[in-house]
Amino acid sequence: MKLRSLLFVPGDRPERMEKALGLGADALILDLEDSVAESAKGAARDHVSAFLAKPRDHGVTILVRVNPLDGPHAEADIAAIAIAKPDALVLPKAEGGASVRKLMTLLSGKGCSAPILPIATETPAAIFMLGSYGEVADQLCGLTWGAEDLPAAIGAATSRDEQGQLLPPYEMARSLTLFGAHAAGVAAIETVYPDFRNVEGMTAYAARAARDGFTGMMAIHPSQIAIINAAFTPSECQIAHARGVVEAFAANPGAGALQLDGKMIDAPHLKQAKALLARA
Secondary structure, three states, X not given: OOOOEEEEEEOOOHHHHHHHOOXXXXXXXXXXXXXXXXXXXXXXXXXXXXXXXXOOOOOOEEEEEOOOOOOOOHHHHHHHHHHHOXXXXXXXXXXXXXXXXXXXXXXXXXXXXXXXXXXXOOOHHHHOOHHHHHHHHHHEOOEEOOOOXXXXXXXXXXXXXXXOOEOHHHHHHHHHHHHHHHHHOOOEEEOOOOOOOOHHHHHHHHHHXXXXXXXXXXXXXXXXXXXXXXXXXXXXXXXXXXXXXXXXXXXXXXXXXXXXXXXXXXXXXXXXXXXXXXXX
8 A cells, every 4th residue: 555645635525536536646535524514524424435436446545534433423434434445544533552443343343444544643642652553553554643633632822833843742742653653564654734835844844754764744735745755755866875785785795884885884774775665
């Protein structure tokens, strides 16, 4: 399952779903939660189910974000969506492996076994559960986080400063999600960049995410897709260097460290090179 760029599409806007298939995103997240008003929840389920019932020969991964498990809409969401069998489900307000197991139980009762992408930092308790996703890694397609719900949950004014940079508590949540995903051996998905008109800021944010070890990123606007795809696609220069590292060790199988292009390389560099070539 390719999860480099994931575009949110409101579940109550069916006209946007078909159009979104041709925008270049690897995946669409059809949303039943935050982007849908309370009065439109039922209609959104119907629209998403109808869309999922169409032939899926487009090559785009389709995920559905259901409402939180402890809320009034989750049961109806799961009943409607399980029948349509999406490629994966996005679980908001997730609180560790226990939340994933609860959702999988609900899905299995409806004959569905779709993998889960938890949004892992939206409650204070969730922060302390980030190490537990390894227990359910075989049921995950990745791990992501959010910077909007958490400040609201603790009474903070915002998660970002005047320049749009994450404040220290939310940088910590981001970092813990990154390490939690890699500890579980699943894709680490960066959260959205809200200021979609700020192309320079978005480009820098996506590049930083790729540099830090995230493997993909969510988008809230179509204009962000190309930026995300570029950031998470290895460049020709990076590919050439990675091949050079692999070839250097292949030519010297007994070496623990080697010199390449005037710099020392060792086992961690080989591991990084193989991972980059796998992505490429």
